[in-house]
Structures are given as C-alpha cells and as structure tokens.
Amino acid sequence: MSDTAPFRPPVPGSQPEYDVKIYGSTALRAPSQPLIRIAQSITERTGPHFSPARYPSNIDISKVASGEAQGQRIIVEGHVRDEDGRPVPHTMIELWQANSCGRYHHEGDQHDAPLDQHFQGSGRVFTDENGKYRYTSIKPGAYPWRNHHNAWRPNHIHYSLFGPGFATRLITQMYFEGDPLLKYDPIYNSLPDPAAAARLIAGFDINLTEPEWALGYRFDVTLRGRGATPFEDAHEEH
Amino acid sequence: MPIATASQTIGPYWHLLRDDTWSDLTRFGATGDVITLQGRITDGAGNLITDACVEIWQSSPPVSDVFDGFGRAASNAEGLFSFKTLRPEPVPGASGPMGNTRQAPHIALTILARGVTKALWTRIYFQGDAGHDEDPVLSLIPPARRNTLIAHQTKPGVWHLDIALQGASETVFFEI
Numbered sequence: 001m002s003d004t005a006p007f008r009p010p011v012p013g014s015q016p017e018y019d020v021k022i023y024g025s026t027a028l029r030a031p032s033q034p035l036i037r038i039a040q041s042i043t044e045r046t047g048p049h050f051s052p053a054r055y056p057s058n059i060d061i062s063k064v065a066s067g068e069a070q071g072q073r074i075i076v077e078g079h080v081r082d083e084d085g086r087p088v089p090h091t092m093i094e095l096w097q098a099n100s101c102g103r104y105h106h107e108g109d110q111h112d113a114p115l116d117q118h119f120q121g122s123g124r125v126f127t128d129e130n131g132k133y134r135y136t137s138i139k140p141g142a143y144p145w146r147n148h149h150n151a152w153r154p155n156h157i158h159y160s161l162f163g164p165g166f167a168t169r170l171i172t173q174m175y176f177e178g179d180p181l182l183k184y185d186p187i188y189n190s191l192p193d194p195a196a197a198a199r200l201i202a203g204f205d206i207n208l209t210e211p212e213w214a215l216g217y218r219f220d221v222t223l224r225g226r227g228a229t230p231f232e233d234a235h236e237e238h
Numbered sequence: 239m240p241i242a243t244a245s246q247t248i249g250p251y252w253h254l255l256r257d258d259t260w261s262d263l264t265r266f267g268a269t270g271d272v273i274t275l276q277g278r279i280t281d282g283a284g285n286l287i288t289d290a291c292v293e294i295w296q297s298s299p300p301v302s303d304v305f306d307g308f309g310r311a312a313s314n315a316e317g318l319f320s321f322k323t324l325r326p327e328p329v330p331g332a333s334g335p336m337g338n339t340r341q342a343p344h345i346a347l348t349i350l351a352r353g354v355t356k357a358l359w360t361r362i363y364f365q366g367d368a369g370h371d372e373d374p375v376l377s378l379i380p381p382a383r384r385n386t387l388i389a390h391q392t393k394p395g396v397w398h399l400d401i402a403l404q405g406a407s408e409t410v411f412f413e414i
C-alpha cells in the first residue's frame with residue numbers, strides 16, 4: 001500500500017459526537033450543520049514532521065532543575081501503532097497534566113489546591129523506530145470543574161499526537177485503571193461505544209514498575225490506518 | 239483489528255503546550271510570499287472563543303528545512319488568532335470520483351478547544367484566486383456557505399477569515 005493512500009474512516013461508535021448532552025460546553029461549540037465529507041487529498045494525507053533536534057524532548061516531567069515534584073512518581077510506556085498494528089516510528093507526542101494535587105500550572109485554573117514549584121506539567125516525547133515511547137511523571141490529581149453539581153475530572157494525562165498525515169492528528173486523554181471517578185465523567189463517557197472509552201485507560205504494570213522508584217503504567221495508542229479495511233478490500237476491484 | 243484511539247477534548251489548559259513562536263511558519267528562515275492569516279472565533283451565541291488552539295497545515299509550498307508547513311496559535315482575549323506564513327500554490331486533487339486534478343490554493347485549519355470533543359476541520363481559501371469554481375472541495379459546498387471558507391484581504395498581505403462554530407454564519411466543517 002502506498003504511503004500516501006487515504007486514511008480509513010473512523011469505526012462507528014469509536015469517536016465522540018460533537019454535541020454531547022452530558023458535556024455542557026459542547027452546547028454552543030458543536031456544529032449544527034451536517035459535516036461535509038471530503039476525499040482526502042495531499043493536504044490531508046500528508047502532515048508535519050517534527051524532529052527532536054528542532055523540538056527537544058522532555059521525557060521527565062517529575063522534576064525541574066531546582067527540584068523534584070511532589071506526588072507519586074510514575075513511568076508511562078506504550079506503543080503508537082496504526083490500525084494494521086504497524087508501529088508509528090519517530091512521531092512526536094506532547095503531554096500535559098495537573099499536578100499531584102489536581103492543579104494545573106495555568107492562570108485559568110483557580111482550583112483551591114496548591115501549586116508545586118517543581119512541577120511544570122508538560123512534556124514531549126518521540127516514539128522510537130518500533131513506535132515505543134516512555135516518560136516519567138507524577139500521578140496527576142483529580143480536580144473539580146463546573147459541568148454539573150459535584151463534578152470531578154478523573155486522574156488523566158492529556159496527549160497530543162500527529163502520526164504520518166494531518167488526518168491522523170489526535171488529541172486524547174489517558175486515564176488510570178481503577179479510578180472511581182470514571183463512571184461519573186462526562187468527557188470519558190462522551191464515547192458512544194464503552195469499549196472505545198475503556199481503551200483510554202492505562203493499565204498498572206508491575207513489570208514496568210521500578211523498585212524503590214516509580215509505579216509503571218502502560219498506554220498504547222492507535223492512529224488511523226491507511227487504505228481500505230480488509231473487509232472493504234474484498235469488494236474492491238484491483 | 240485494532241481500532242483508532244478515541245479523541246477527547248483538548249480542554250481549557252492546553253496552553254501548557256503553548257509556544258507562540260509556532261504561529262510564525264517563517265521562523266526557520268522560509269522566504270517567499272509572506273502573509274498574515276487571522277480571524278476571530280465565535281460560538282453559537284456569538285460569544286468570543288478565547289481558549290481555542292488553532293492549527294494550520296499546508297501542503298504547499300512543500301515542506302523543507304526552513305518550512306514545516308505547520309503552525310499553532312492560541313485565540314486571544316478578543317477571540318483572535320493570527321499566523322504568519324507563506325501563500326500556498328495550487329496542488330493536485332484527490333483521485334477518485336470525488337476529486338479532480340487540481341485544487342485551488344488553500345490551507346487546512348483545525349479548531350481544538352474546551353467543549354470541542356474532536357478536531358473541527360475546515361480550510362482557508364483566498365478570495366480572488368483562480369480555480370475556486372473547479373475546486374473539488376469547494377464544489378461540494380452549497381454556494382451560500384462557500385464564503386465561510388474564503389479569506390479576504392484587509393490590507394496588502396493580511397488575510398482575514400472569521401470562524402463561527404455554530405449558528406447562522408456557521409463555518410463549513412469537514413468529515414475527513
């Protein structure tokens with residue numbers, strides 16, 4: 001398959017709708033007109049490429065030059081692959097998160113929880129030739145928001161990925177296994193298929209956990225694959 | 239078969255990634271027809287959207303050591319975003335029944351924001367360019383809504399396009 005073939009459409013139910021009733025902020029920000037489906041051209045099939053030489057990586061968010069952040073140190077490792085299971089090598093991942101108390105290092109965050117002068121809350125990693133990535137951080141705290149009465153976001157780390165084309169651009173959030181807040185969270189539950197939501201949960205991994213150092217979590221990401229699915233292939237003329 | 243990971247909103251705190259130099263696509267030394275591309279973003283009630291992450295990607299001019307083709311800008315307190323970049327040239331169209339051989343100059347633009355569950359995809363075209371009538375993407379859009387994708391020049395080199403996420407003047411968004 002050509003490396004400029006179009007990317008597959010999303011599997012039904014695997015992506016959120018724009019208008020999500022339980023997530024109040026979507027009410028005035030979701031398009032009311034139907035989307036117009038366009039064929040992917042060079043503009044959608046190709047995309048930017050980032051190199052660590054120009055976009056330096058920052059693989060340890062758990063400390064800054066002046067000291068170490070408060071909180072539970074974690075190692076997160078995983079693979080970025082496409083829908084055919086092929087690794088997505090040398091792609092940039094941007095990360096950002098709240099500190100261990102559930103406060104962002106952001107002027108807009110007025111949650112009454114302490115800031116941590118040793119925690120900036122953003123990182124940047126690149127996958128290796130096998131699509132593997134890894135970084136060190138601290139476990140983010142839960143934080144309140146005003147979507148509904150007593151609304152709390154579950155612990156999560158925000159992810160930004162690019163992949164091989166602009167059509168593979170992905171912004172998502174990684175959650176943590178066993179978080180009791182997941183079932184109440186409108187963003188996590190914005191997905192039509194509960195299995196799609198469950199794939200956003202990082203699993204605790206004792207083999208990634210390092211003695212006397214940090215807990216390990218595994219989180220794999222799948223980006224859109226190129227070309228027709230095998231099912232569609234069977235109906236295509238060659 | 240693995241299924242692509244779900245999108246989640248970029249939320250209100252994405253500015254932890256923010257680097258305003260990224261809005262200047264000429265910062266690595268690209269030269270050519272330099273333009274400013276700006277616009278104001280509003281929601282369905284006409285409120286300014288002041289927390290959006292706006293990204294652009296252009297397949298022309300081609301990527302080079304001095305031109306990434308990609309930019310990111312934050313919308314400001316007035317709902318305005320602004321990029322400095324190079325004016326694109328026409329590029330080939332998609333093959334197949336929905337495409338033709340040539341697309342008018344355009345730049346892909348996405349809006350990511352709190353309350354936006356997955357990227358909102360649109361394009362910017364340039365008023366007065368040749369090829370709009372034959373452009374395979376513009377041709378799919380009802381004529382009354384085509385102008386939501388066409389930037390106009392407010393002064394030499396400065397192109398403006400407002401973006402409405404919802405409402406009477408709603409921007410045309412794509413399913414890619």
Ligand SMILES: [Fe+2]
Binds near residue numbers: 158
């Ligand atoms: Fe968050």
